[in-house]
Amino acid sequence: xxxxxxxxxxxxxxxxxxxxxxxxxxxxxxxxxxxxxxxxxxxxxxxxxxxxxxxxxxxxxxxxxxxxxxxxxxxxxxxxxxxxxxxxxxxxxxxxxxxxxxxxxxxxxxxxxxxxxxxxxxxxxxxxxxxxxxxxxxxxxxxxxxxxxxxxxxxxxxxxxxxxxxxxxxxxxxxxxxxxxxxxxxxxxxxxxxx
Amino acid sequence: xxxxxxxxxxxxxxxxxxxxxxxxxxxxxxxxxxxxxxxxxxxxxxxxxxxxxxxxxxxxxxxxxxxxxxxxxxxxxxxxxxxxxxxxxxxxxxxxxxxxxxxxxxxxxxxxxxxxxxxxxxxxxxxxxxxxxxxxxxxxxxxxxxxxxxxxxxxxxxxxxxxxxxxxxxxxxxxxxxxx
Numbered sequence: 001x002x003x004x005x006x007x008x009x010x011x012x013x014x015x016x017x018x019x020x021x022x023x024x025x026x027x028x029x030x031x032x033x034x035x036x037x038x039x040x041x042x043x044x045x046x047x048x049x050x051x052x053x054x055x056x057x058x059x060x061x062x063x064x065x066x067x068x069x070x071x072x073x074x075x076x077x078x079x080x081x082x083x084x085x086x087x088x089x090x091x092x093x094x095x096x097x098x099x100x101x102x103x104x105x106x107x108x109x110x111x112x113x114x115x116x117x118x119x120x121x122x123x124x125x126x127x128x129x130x131x132x133x134x135x136x137x138x139x140x141x142x143x144x145x146x147x148x149x150x151x152x153x154x155x156x157x158x159x160x161x162x163x164x165x166x167x168x169x170x171x172x173x174x175x176x177x178x179x180x181x182x183x184x185x186x187x188x189x190x191x192x193x194x195x
Numbered sequence: 196x197x198x199x200x201x202x203x204x205x206x207x208x209x210x211x212x213x214x215x216x217x218x219x220x221x222x223x224x225x226x227x228x229x230x231x232x233x234x235x236x237x238x239x240x241x242x243x244x245x246x247x248x249x250x251x252x253x254x255x256x257x258x259x260x261x262x263x264x265x266x267x268x269x270x271x272x273x274x275x276x277x278x279x280x281x282x283x284x285x286x287x288x289x290x291x292x293x294x295x296x297x298x299x300x301x302x303x304x305x306x307x308x309x310x311x312x313x314x315x316x317x318x319x320x321x322x323x324x325x326x327x328x329x330x331x332x333x334x335x336x337x338x339x340x341x342x343x344x345x346x347x348x349x350x351x352x353x354x355x356x357x358x359x360x361x362x363x364x365x366x367x368x369x370x371x372x373x374x375x
Contacts, residue, residue, distance in 0.1 A: 037255065132362035133326075
């Protein structure tokens with residue numbers, strides 16, 4: 001009972017800083033295993049669902065900002081997570097460990113790609129892996145939609161974002177610039193407004 | 196003169212990284228334009244092959260850029276491409292994250308988080324749709340996507356890796372039956 005791996009029973013224990021090595025291991029693994037792309041879904045799974053290092057809200061808010069900021073969504077999200085958990089060093093560790101595996105993989109692919117392309121069924125393989133990766137991503141969207149209180153405001157915000165960016169293909173920045181402030185205002189704590 | 200290759204690479208990728216808002220899908224077209232048409236580093240056929248390879252390798256799909264640099268220039272090119280592609284946007288993101296996290300716990304910050312969650316859901320669904328547009332979307336792709344998302348929503352503890360393997364095998368089998 002005593003000494004080994006205490007269960008984090010109170011919130012204070014949960015707040016113990018995550019070790020840099022643990023960050024390295026998690027993000028290295030994400031980079032190495034995330035075939036077909038959609039890394040954001042892997043990061044969410046490891047950081048929120050499996051380890052509870054960040055709350056769903058903290059993560060998804062950081063992820064939204066990562067998507068709106070210039071740069072690649074997944075690398076930006078890794079920086080948000082690293083900064084949140086361990087500051088500047090954490091951000092650097094998350095980013096670099098997540099890119100290490102993929103970098104080694106493209107070095108290997110760059111040498112063998114002529115052979116790989118020649119393998120019959122290669123396009124099918126790419127398509128199959130890609131379809132699953134899209135499903136993984138979809139699941140995070142479902143979880144995000146599930147996590148908000150069931151009411152018209154968040155549902156409308158999700159729908160407006162999806163229609164504007166996904167279906168109409170309007171510029172993402174413009175759509176988010178309109179939808180996000182309205183969504184935030186509607187989420188403003190009621191008692192504050194009454195006081 | 197060899198230095199010029201690296202400066203070309205940096206001046207091509209750094210702006211691309213900063214201009215790519217909302218996913219790597221936006222960098223494919225300019226990357227193809229630069230490497231195939233302007234610089235003639237690779238042929239259109241090679242670009243398509245490398246694009247396919249980059250979709251199969253793990254990690255962000257933007258790794259296509261270092262992959263091209265590796266093929267054209269070598270290891271030093273791949274490393275320079277990584278730095279040019281990821282450093283500028285990462286620095287910007289880091290400083291934003293720092294400011295954002297400094298205000299954690301304040302009421303307005305919590306309202307922002309709560310308001311951004313439904314936007315995140317919309318962004319993810321849009322991202323899936325954008326991927327479907329470039330990846331082709333036959334009934335098998337749709338079915339795989341929906342089954343994966345449904346199973347993982349039902350059983351969140353399942354590891355995604357077997358799903359990737361099953362997807363690969365399924366598509367290979369269907370492809371094989373169609374050929375024979």
